[in-house]
Amino acid sequence: MPSLQSVISCLSDYDPTALPVAQANRIIGEVVEPVRGVEQLAIRSALDRVLAEDIVSPIDVPAHDxxxxxxxxxxxxxxxxxxxxxxxxxxxxxxxxxxxxxxxxxxxxxxxxxxxxxxxxxxxxxxxxxxxxxxxxxxxxxxxxxxxxxxxxxxLRGEDLARGQAALSAGRILQPADLGLLASLGVAEVRVRRRLRVAFFSTGDELRSIGEPLDAGCVYDSNRYTLHGMLRRLNVDLIDMGVVRDDPAALEEAFRTACETADAVITSGGVSVGEADYTKQIMARLGDVTFWKIAMRPGRPMAFGRIASNGHDALLFGLPGNPVAVMVTFYHFVRAALHRQMGASVPPLPLMRVRSAQAIRKKPGRTEYQRGVLAQVADGNWEVRVTGQQGSGVLRSMSEANCFIVLGHDQDSVKTGDLVEVMLFDGLV
Structure with missing residues (x-):
């Protein structure tokens, strides 16, 4: 598989201090490769698994007029x-x-x-x-x-599927209708990609797990819970490694353990300017890792690459520490990368163009993901409004939203009544 540095070296306009969202996704897409393991499952056990090979119809469906x-x-x-x-x-x-x-x-x-x-x-x-x-x-x-x-x-005979016709393509995430289709063909078992293993942990001496006393200056760790929920939606095997304190030895042990047991490692915190340098040093020392300041809001700092330990390697996604930034970077970078690593063919979610209910300030040169509420108004049209304060630490802005308002890299401020693009949470979260 291509190394991260070899991919980056081919980009003439690469700037890790102001990386556009599209370029970051392009780099990640070129580095990530599907896992190779395959297993055979009864179709009742194959829901939400990734099909490893094409299914060709062995019969005509229906078999007769x-x-x-x-x-x-x-x-x-x-x-x-x-x-x-x-x-x-x-x-x-x-x-x-x-x-x-x-x-x-x-x-x-x-x-x-x-x-x-x-x-x-x-x-x-x-x-x-x-x-x-x-x-x-x-x-x-x-x-x-x-x-x-x-x-x-x-x-007509064969009007649904003709003998020899491709019924389902490799890379498909099997849905309930697919199981019925397989059954209609008399297919009892299918070959699927093995389930992806993902380890995740939070870093920071200020973090406390639920049930621990909240000392002065400390906060409860919410990121592991949102990561747990987002990863569950992807049907992967989860390895929750808890909170790792800001200590070089503890961090290195956590990275090595995660790398040796998982296909991908996701961390939150420790990649921003001003955070402990040894976190970045450990990430870089263990593999082919780069640190980005992505031209987006929220979620500017991010680390990406591949780390290795004792003959094992894993993808690394070092996400910001702020709760909303963790979710935004996960949905717009990590989710697609994990789908690719799973071997799944998942098209990008469509964007809708709807009317903005209010003015939104925006500077060109970065992509913004405002949290919004999309609703149908009295005139029958669809309209979106932001969910109040949009700070990257205001997790309520995600909880109340039903969509992202996606303001593109070159876009300027929005006036009331302007059309804006939105990405619905339905199908994403």
Whole structure:
């Protein structure tokens, strides 16, 4: 796999003190490679796992032309032959789902048919039973010739999937509908990428875990809980290493332990200007790591690279210490990188353009992720407003929001009523 430094050396405009968001994501994308481990699972156990190989349909689905509803099957030629606007047919039998019909209706005959039943020979059209008048003798039916067209209500053999057609592609994160699709093909087991292992810890002497007394100048560690929740959404194996104090020996031991047990390591704190130099020194000493000041708000400081210990290596994401900055950098850098490391093909989430309910101050030269509330207003349009104070330590701004207001790198201030881009939390968080 390419080294971080080799990727960076190919960039003519690389500036680690003012790195645009897009360039940081490009660098990360070129360094990260999928894990190689694969395992075979029963489809009931494969939900949210990453498919390791294409699934090719071994059969036609459906296996035969069949009826899409309860009604009467007949030859559509009868619709073209009528002169009166009405069709009257003799009913010569019934076709049930799960059994082939031996009825062979003629030009003026029909077969009573149930949903999913194989179409009888010579039949290509089904008239729904609610459009049909059953005549007194029960052996004949009548319906208007314009009630159906030729071919209506017939499902063709292989119209869902044809034998040999790709049903699911490698890299797909399997969803409930996919499990049903696999079952419809008779596929009992699938090969999936092994589950990613992610270790995470917080750094700082001021941090306390829940349940510990909160001394003067100390705060409860919220970052591990948000990281735990965000990682759970990705269906990875979690290694929570707690809070690591600002001590060189303790930090190095934590980094080595994490590296030797996980595929990726995520830390919060210790990468900002003014924080303990030995944190950065340990990160750099253990591998190919660079430290960035990303042109974004919140979440400017970040470390990224690969660390190694005792023959093991892992990706490293050193995130800022402020709670909102941790979440923003995770969603806009780490999430996509972990998907790639999992072997998952996940397209970027779409951005919506909606009206801003207020003016927003913004300087060109950085990307901003304001926390917003998107709602439909009286005129039927969608409008977004910020969730009050936007400081990187105000975690309530994330809790109250349902979207990011994404203000691009070159964008200036926003006026009330201007269109802005938003990224919904639905599907992200």
């Amino acid at each position: 069949n009826s899409a509803m309860d009604g009467y099957a007949f030859s559509g030629a009868a619709l073209q032959a009528t002169q009166t606007g009405e069709i009257e047919l003799e009913v010569i039998g019934t076709a049930y789902a799960g059994a082939a019909s031996d009825s062979r209706p003629g030009a003026s005959q029909a077969v009573r048919i149930m949903t999913g039943a194989v179409m009888p020979a010579g039949c290509d059209t089904v008239v729904p039973q609610e459009f049909v008048e059953v005549l007194a003798d029960g052996a004949r039916i009548r319906f208007a010739s314009d009630a159906v067209r030729v071919g209506d209500n017939r499902r």
